[in-house]
Amino acid sequence: MFWNGSTQATIQMSTTTPLLWAAFRGAVGDQLPVILALISAGADANAVTRAGDSNALMLAVQSGSEVLVRALVEHGAEVDRAADEVTPLMLAARIGAARIVGSLLELGAAPAVRIGKYTAAEYAWHGGHDQLAELLEVCAGAPSRYDQSS
Structure with a gap:
């Protein structure tokens, strides 16, 4: 996943779950249907990055997506x-x-x-x-x- 240059965030996110990636992408495109589908398929709303330095809700916060923040909490994120x-x-x-x-x-x-x-x-x-x-x-x-x- 090295497009538009290799950033540390891209490198770290390339080794994580689809739910974390969708939360990280936040307001880029419409990630809400993706997140809801992943949770419906069994993705953990409390998923943590491999490094343990962030979780799905925090990535949604960083992305600036209030909609994703609400959706994650409403679907089980602590x-x-x-x-x-x-x-x-x-x-x-x-x-x-x-x-x-x-x-x-x-x-x-x-x-x-x-x-x-x-x-x-x-x-x-x-x-x-x-x-x-x-x-x-x-x-x-x-x-x-x-x-x-x-």
Whole structure:
């Protein structure tokens, strides 16, 4: 699978499952029917890359496809399943994917989860997504960094 140049992502994804590849491709073409067909045929919605550094839901988050994120969770992907010490919500927060953050929260993602030193809000702060970080802190029940009363 070496087209348009050999990237590390292409090399890693060439050794993985069709479901992970479809999630990785996300919004390129319409991957929803592909993902639904694969899950109907028995593909694991919680599939993890060989390197263990990502899962189907995280790849859908990275691709920017809110539709795929929802479909994967609705078909069995665990919304808070971490890979490489990051949850899908943390990843969405870090890249500033506000709509996907909203979807993950609606689907039951836990904003207060801390892995290592960081929560999703802290990933958003570090990514420069201040409004998203504020939202996540409120959802997690944490005091806001802008809260003058604390």
